[in-house]
Amino acid sequence: MPRPSRPRGAGRGDSGAAVADFAMVAALVTLLFVAVFQLGLALHIRNTLISCASEGARLGARDGARPEEGAQRTRELIAASLSPRFAQDVSVSLTESGGVQAVSVRVVAPLPVLGPLGPDRSLDVVGRAFLESQ
Incomplete structure (x- = not known):
């Protein structure tokens, strides 16, 4: 039985293109997944x-509490919800704004980065509450 004829050059240069396409797309999808996971x-x-x-x-x-109790509670909550290594740098201070005193709890914690991508390697967050004994 004779082989069906096909146009000259058709299909000869496409051999293995699916494998190369898959490799490129898989690398891009993996990079996007890691970036979204990091975020x-x-x-x-x-x-x-x-x-x-x-x-x-x-x-x-x-009313009746000391600000240091708030810092200790913050350390306990961070250790329970994330890890004790995130609770190593917790500080507390009294601030005043417009004649109103507030307790400020500042936490400086490391940010786990999955490689060279991402923000700098620390987070600095502050929680504030008005002092009830005013």
Whole structure:
């Protein structure tokens, strides 16, 4: 049986193109996945730290409480929700704005980066609450 004839040169240069296309697309999709994962991880850690610092500031601002109690509570919340290594640099201070005193809890924590991509390697967040004993 004779082979079906096809136009000259058709299909000869396309051999292996699907493999090359897959390799290029797979690399791009992997890079996009890692970038989105890094962004999601950074936002999760940032939002958790802000929440813990705000909760600690509210505790430190209660009537009859000391601001240092708020810093300690912030450390406990961060250690319970993320990891104790994120709670190593927690400080508290009293600030005043417009004649109103507030407790400020500042957390400086590392930001895990999955490689050379991403922001600088630390987060600095502040939680504030008005002092109730004014």
